[in-house]
Amino acid sequence: MSINKNSLLTNHKSFFDHYQNVKNEVKGLLTFHPKEWISAFRSNSKYPLFVRGDIDGFVSLFMNNISTLLAIILSLQPILGDKIVYSKILPGTGLAMLWGNFYYVYMARKLAFKEKRGNVCAMPYGICTPGAFAFIYVIISPTYYGCISTHDKAYCQELAWYVALASNFLTGVVLLLLCVFGEFIRKNTPSIALLSSISGIGYAILALNEYLPIAEAPMVGFIPFTIVMLGYFGGVTYGPLPVAFVALVAGTVLSWATSLNQSSIVHEAVHLVKFYAPVFPIREMFQHMDTIHFYLSTTIPTAIVIAIGTIQCGF
Template sequence: MKVGWFVRGDIDGFFGLFVDNLLQLMLIAVLCGNVCGMPPDLVFGRILPGAALSILFGNLFYAWQARKLAIRTGRTDVTALPYGINTVSLIAFVFLIIAPIYFETKDPNLAWQAGLFACLASAVLECVGAFVGDWLRRHTPRAALLSSLAGIAITFISMGFVFQIFAMPAIAVVPALFVIFVYGGQIKLPLGLPGGFIAVALGVAMGWILRLAGYPFFQPLQEPYLFAVHVPKPAFSDMLAFLTNGQGWKYFSVIFPMALFNVIGSLQNLESAEAAGDRYDTKSSLLVNGFASIVAACLGNPFPTTIYIGHPGWKAMGARWGYSILNGVVISALCLIGGVTLVLKVVPMEAMIGILLWIGIIITAQAFQEVPKKHSVAVAIGLMPALAAWALLLVETTLRKAGASLYDVAPKFGGDLYVYGIISMSQGFMLTCMILSAIMVFVVERQFFKAAIWTTAAAVLSFFGVIHAYVLTPTGIRNRFGFGAAKAYALAYLIAALLLVALHYYNRGRETERTGIVA
């Protein structure tokens, strides 16, 4: 079998993955500068060049991995795992580690060092998780792994982009609808033109035509761009400085759950890829993911990389492994020349986000399509913690923009929003998504004892504060770890587990009566 490096679908896949990676890089530039007080030479001279090599390394590996799978299986429809900077870790590290240290010390360099330590510690924990990943995949129902992905897709991906699209209908709605029409209807365009590329071209044309006609819906960035090559520099001393002064360990309550989140997220994305037809080795996939984040931290980038959500979407676009190579090369080049914002001087962001909206839609659909019909109720219940986390984000963002804080306003909500319930359900939401979904799968299958084991796990995680526990402070919501961190939830889950054990023996007794066979 002749196996090339690029196909037409790689162009569409590249646009989708490139936009997603570009958004993360823009968030880094904006948040590190505006929120954490970091000067441009630190952001563009140290952080983004460090991100460049880790992104390039991971994309090239996963492209090689996919091509190797295609050759071994004789298939030409294999799609590489999408890869880039982890959005959730980025936000968590900024607002729960880097920004609080900057607010306390007004030292952006110390805040940056804290981020490097967090990234390194998280990456090491991910590497450890690589050795238990296969065991977790074997003992976790597919519905549990896919439901939390669907929850993230329909909320943090789809809804956020839907709002942005409909806030700028003049240049965003047509490209987004075009993407949905072409990919949803599996329409073949004339000359085999890629739908994603045409959608972006439509958005660019509409933005500039309206601007030239006097309707400036599209506002190109005004900052001047100066070409320069920023070579990555080692940051070992900066990591060790924060590690040895003892401050790093008090933020482990944020680092550990984020590392766990990254491992679980990677497992879910591997399961999503397998559901779409591409089975990749768990250990090597997770190890490379963790190693790339170690590279990032050692070169000055405080934000870990990850296997991205969205494999089925890129596969449906016809992308194979060339899109991963293109993404790694282009994103790395933009980081190294300080050109992350250069694209946005020409291309409206609204012209590109329709592709990401489609990715979110197809992931959500997959969670229901790739499980037995009777497990769809488990997928549905697994969406709820992600919905709570998204609701909390909306509430917090609204309050911040209004000059208030959740710490001050939460007592005034009363029974209007049950905001404390929203916060509790959002804490460790990816684990809660998995646990609730897994419990429901085993209940549906009448395997009550297995359901009781998962419910007991929820009780243990609640008791130690991995899920549901929090402390509301003036600077935001903080994790709360320790004995009895969320005792009420632990007790509730434990009682539920005992009920499931009782159902197990009751059901076994009924089966014995019906068949006459002692179980």
């Protein structure tokens, strides 16, 4: 009896501790801290605004996002067409990434000032690769092809886009709810368990998908690949130049020298470079909220994967 009683007391204490943690998380989210907000903009000798490694970080993040974005464009063009992809999705994605990275820099500077540290790293903000392809092939594609038999192409393209927007909005709501339990998950889940969520997609998309173009054009791909491997893992330096920058320049020069890049393709793409007026289809998005219940099996797991991927950066 005493053992059962002690066990009940332990479980009760554990539950109470978890409840207090969640309560503190909610309180922290809903409490305004203007002094902490301003601290991110104060001078901090331990945490300069720019260091040499930021160039490497920027180039790496840029190349990672641009490769994912190109794959998304190629997947969406046959479904949504150039108008929606280039005038709506890409500008919105660009603004989101710009805002997200600036906000993460702000959070890093705020934490560095608060804890008087100089080794705080801003988490990179970019496209969620598994989430993007899940939305394309499980939400956008079925919506479009299920509509095209009874409606015109333009209507079906807009419908698929609106349904994707509604699903993405729901994903954001789930993420906001999960952020309350983020610290609890981080403290009570082994890091290896969190990493397992992206291991498969890491090998399939982030590793294999990046390596195949290198193997396809070895004269162009293997020299930058070697530069990166020697620089990051072999300790080789290239003077004052960052490793990623050297690899990027070498790959660009080799691409033009071997005619892998062609000027005609660049000329064809020039007409796409122009100002696109922002659109806010909020009403249309909420009008299609009743259709997203078909895709909850994709939307909710995608939100969880994104949340766990974000939590992983805390380790």
